[in-house]
Amino acid sequence: EREAEPRLLGGDAVWPPVTDLPRALAFYQGVLGFRLMGQSEHLGHTLTHLYMGRGYLVLIQQDEAAQPGEECIPDWPRLSLRVIGLDALVERLARADVRVVQRPAAASYGPRVALLADPDGHLIALTEGEWIYSHR
Numbered sequence: 001e002r003e004a005e006p007r008l009l010g011g012d013a014v015w016p017p018v019t020d021l022p023r024a025l026a027f028y029q030g031v032l033g034f035r036l037m038g039q040s041e042h043l044g045h046t047l048t049h050l051y052m053g054r055g056y057l058v059l060i061q062q063d064e065a066a067q068p069g070e071e072c073i074p075d076w077p078r079l080s081l082r083v084i085g086l087d088a089l090v091e092r093l094a095r096a097d098v099r100v101v102q103r104p105a106a107a108s109y110g111p112r113v114a115l116l117a118d119p120d121g122h123l124i125a126l127t128e129g130e131w132i133y134s135h136r
Helices: 021-031 086-095
Strands: 007-014 035-042 045-051 056-061 079-084 099-106 112-117 123-128
Touching (some): 021 045, 021 056, 099 123
Antiparallel strands (some): 035 045, 099 112
């Protein structure tokens, strides 16, 4: 059996910080109809995963002291892309002078993740593997 060619499969998740998780869930789940998948914990933050039909919305609860619009975790990626062949893809991107911020590593919430920076320095996560929810 031949191994799949390393490649991007498409959008995986968008990661907006929220100041009031119940209010955000009332909007995204209640009004827009996104399906609650579960929650996971990472670096002391609770991540709430909602399925949007072709990817996930991962709500990051901000610290109570943060003001609306203020970045709760400035170096957290706001976009993740699903990939096949993560290690080979990261090597190919590095050879193309893409800045690799974090080499592929296992994440506490399930997939293996690498972090890249776009030309403006915005972080993009490349993910390979399945999410693990600590709460459903």
